Amino acid sequence: MRTLIAPGRHRAGYHIALAVTTVVLTAVFVVPLVWVVLSAMKPAVELARVPPTILPETWTPATYAEAWDLMDLGRYFLNTIVVAVGVWAVQLAVDVPAAYALSRLKPVLGKGILGMMLLTLMMPAAVLLVPTYLTIADLGLLNNPLALWLLGAANAFTVFLLKRFFDQLPAEVLEAARIDGAGQFTMLWRIVLPLSRPILAVVSIFAVVAAWKDFIWPLLVFSDPARQTLSVALQRFAPDTPVNLLLAGLVLSSVPMIGLFLVFQRHVLAGLTAGSVKG
Amino acid sequence: MRRRVAENLAAYGFLSAALICFAVFSWYPIARGAVLGFQQVDFVTDPVWVGWENFERLFADPLFATAWRNTLLFTALALVFGFVVPFLLAVVLNELRHFKAYFRLVVYLPVMLPPVVAALIWKWMYDPGPGLLNSALRGLGLEGAAWLDSADTSMLSLVIVATWANLGTATLIYLAALQSIPGDLYEAAELDGAGVLRRLWHVTVPQTRFVLLVLLLLQIVATMQVFTEPYVMTGGGPEDSTVTVLLLLYRYAFYYNDFGTASALSLLLLLVLGAFTALYLRVTRKADA
Numbered sequence: 188m189r190t191l192i193a194p195g196r197h198r199a200g201y202h203i204a205l206a207v208t209t210v211v212l213t214a215v216f217v218v219p220l221v222w223v224v225l226s227a228m229k230p231a232v233e234l235a236r237v238p239p240t241i242l243p244e245t246w247t248p249a250t251y252a253e254a255w256d257l258m259d260l261g262r263y264f265l266n267t268i269v270v271a272v273g274v275w276a277v278q279l280a281v282d283v284p285a286a287y288a289l290s291r292l293k294p295v296l297g298k299g300i301l302g303m304m305l306l307t308l309m310m311p312a313a314v315l316l317v318p319t320y321l322t323i324a325d326l327g328l329l330n331n332p333l334a335l336w337l338l339g340a341a342n343a344f345t346v347f348l349l350k351r352f353f354d355q356l357p358a359e360v361l362e363a364a365r366i367d368g369a370g371q372f373t374m375l376w377r378i379v380l381p382l383s384r385p386i387l388a389v390v391s392i393f394a395v396v397a398a399w400k401d402f403i404w405p406l407l408v409f410s411d412p413a414r415q416t417l418s419v420a421l422q423r424f425a426p427d428t429p430v431n432l433l434l435a436g437l438v439l440s441s442v443p444m445i446g447l448f449l450v451f452q453r454h455v456l457a458g459l460t461a462g463s464v465k466g
Numbered sequence: 467m468r469r470r471v472a473e474n475l476a477a478y479g480f481l482s483a484a485l486i487c488f489a490v491f492s493w494y495p496i497a498r499g500a501v502l503g504f505q506q507v508d509f510v511t512d513p514v515w516v517g518w519e520n521f522e523r524l525f526a527d528p529l530f531a532t533a534w535r536n537t538l539l540f541t542a543l544a545l546v547f548g549f550v551v552p553f554l555l556a557v558v559l560n561e562l563r564h565f566k567a568y569f570r571l572v573v574y575l576p577v578m579l580p581p582v583v584a585a586l587i588w589k590w591m592y593d594p595g596p597g598l599l600n601s602a603l604r605g606l607g608l609e610g611a612a613w614l615d616s617a618d619t620s621m622l623s624l625v626i627v628a629t630w631a632n633l634g635t636a637t638l639i640y641l642a643a644l645q646s647i648p649g650d651l652y653e654a655a656e657l658d659g660a661g662v663l664r665r666l667w668h669v670t671v672p673q674t675r676f677v678l679l680v681l682l683l684l685q686i687v688a689t690m691q692v693f694t695e696p697y698v699m700t701g702g703g704p705e706d707s708t709v710t711v712l713l714l715l716y717r718y719a720f721y722y723n724d725f726g727t728a729s730a731l732s733l734l735l736l737l738v739l740g741a742f743t744a745l746y747l748r749v750t751r752k753a754d755a
Contacts, residue, residue: 189649190560191665193656205562208569215630216572222598223587237596238604285484294477300485307492309743313691313712314736317719317728318495318502324509326490341487371476400580402694407720418582422698425586434590437583444578455578456570459635460642 227251227434234430247431254435258424260417264440267416270332270405271398274339278394279387281340286349287375291361301350304343320407330411335404339397345390352386353379389458392451399444499736502729509723520730530731532706533714536621537690540710543625544689549682552633556640557670570641574634584631585698589614592623614700617707624695624708636681643677644670676749683746687739711735 226234227250229243255261289297319338328334356379364378380387405416412423417440425433448455503520505513524530559569576584591598592613600610613623647670655665671678693712696702702709711731719728 189652190644190647191557191652191670192561192662193652194563201561204558205564208558208562209565212569212572216575219587219591219598220575222591235596238601239596239598281483281487284480288477288480292473292477292480294474294481297477300481303493304484304488307488307496309747310492310496311687311691311736311739311743313693313715314732314739315492315495315499316715317725317732318498319491320719321502321507321725322490322495322498337487338491340484341491343488343492346484371473371480375480396578402580402582402698418580421586422582425589425698430590433586437586441579441583444580445575448574448578452571456574456638459638 223434224438227254227431227438229431231429231431250431251435251439254432255439257432258420258428258436260436260439262413263415263417263420266332266409266414267399267418267440270335270416271395273332273336274398275391275394277336277340278342278345279391282342282345282390283349283380283387284375286346287353287379289346290350290353291356291374291379292371301346304346306343307341308343308347316403316407323408328408330409330414332414334408335398335401338404339394342394345394348390349383349386352383356382385457388451388454392447392454393458396444396447396455499729499732502726503733504730505726507725507729513726516726520727521734523727524730524734527714529706529709529714533709533711536707536709537692537711539621540625540692541686541689543622544628544692545682545685547625547629548633548636548689549685551629552636553640553674553678555633556637556644557666559637559641560644570638573637576631577634579631581631581694582698585627585695588623588627588630589699615704617705620700620704620707624692624699627695627699628689628692636685639677639681640674643674647673679749680746683742683749686742687746690735690739 225241225243226239228246228248229240230245230247233240233244288294289301323329323334323338326334328337360382361374361378364374369377400418401416402418402422405419406422409415409419412420415423421433421436421440424436428436502513504515504517506516506519507513555573559566562569579587594600594610594612594615597613599613603610611619614620651669651673652665655669660668691712692710693716696708696710696713697716700708702713712735715728715731715735718724718731
């Protein structure tokens, strides 16, 4: 396809641009990550050396195991998984039926409800920090993952994406199921959900990634160290943990997200343009 | 008629859980936030109406002006890097016909890192001694910088981290927009004698104007709420050079338990961000119509 510069012209220029882009992007985005993975395997003394060694002189891959034990990462992994899986499950359980109702059942006041939900998207998150925190405290949900699950369920963007998808489902299929006597629940479960796999994948990945990356809400909700998520715990450990162990902890806590990305890359990137910002 | 009633009942059954979640965690806090700003609230005593006292306390706090200045500096720098760089990068990537999958993967990789992880990695790389950045600069024969340790460069350092971590999103959105530009437009412009830069300015930019504008507004709103990077990397220092509005808000609420003053600050933030949000709404409305 024709772009800014006609293909085939400026052959040498093209290859120089390709090489420069490859080198720069690799240096900026890949090198720091590789550097961290390698540096975690250097002993603390070697890490403090100026100039730094490139490859570890003394390979100590055991740092990863040591970091896992010292920081009790298993516990924080479990806490984070409980938060992320809970956010995902509750968000789908709450928002899918809601979006279905708004899309296909068109109840009285449905438009108003959707409008009120979308209105919350326009509210900067920071502005609601204090009142939401106090509400969570009033409900006695501090130090309880349920707080984050329910907070995640009030996600207007998810409702919006799902509703827009349900709007486009072929009416004939749904009509046929209704004539066959399917109730609304059967309709949603047996007909609509199987047809909605693509959007469910996008929404699910959004939910899990957002929950895993979240910092400020887990920070506010989990004052009890034993319940904290990885991000909150690592940030708490950072000032007095030996650097090599901290780096190992950072690497380990990123592995699930990087893995998720490598496996579901297509869905993650599709989700990027699923929003309203389409060209 | 009976069918409508049944459908309405079913619909509200399906909606009930969502309505409760939104009511408790969105709509009620919105209303409560407006009230809190004019109350004295701590966990010890009952809330008391104090009128504009919270705002007066804020205006008297020397950090108030500092926080806004720092936040505006962060937003301005973040736009220079985070708005211009992804667009130019997307333009370049759109021209390249090799390694497409690799480039996409690489620019998006940091977006998958938890922000705390990115912040801690960079904090370590900024170390003026054995840190990667200064080591690389010295390797090139240049002098290193103090990065986070100096009030002159601390904010810039935070902007670099935030840009590095988030640039992939904007780049890939721009890339998708660029791919929808009809090729004949470039063809025609070239026949009219327009060079590369003029084609960029007169074809590429106008064709992606909507996406550019939307992301610009979203980015302003997002960067003005910056919290994680200063909280994790500098704690507001050195010499208060990285105290942002949100960091100040956090301190009022969670160090001093002064939720009223924190809410007053939220309301002021809402006032500023509301203007950009209103603009965003107008832009997207117009495009829908």
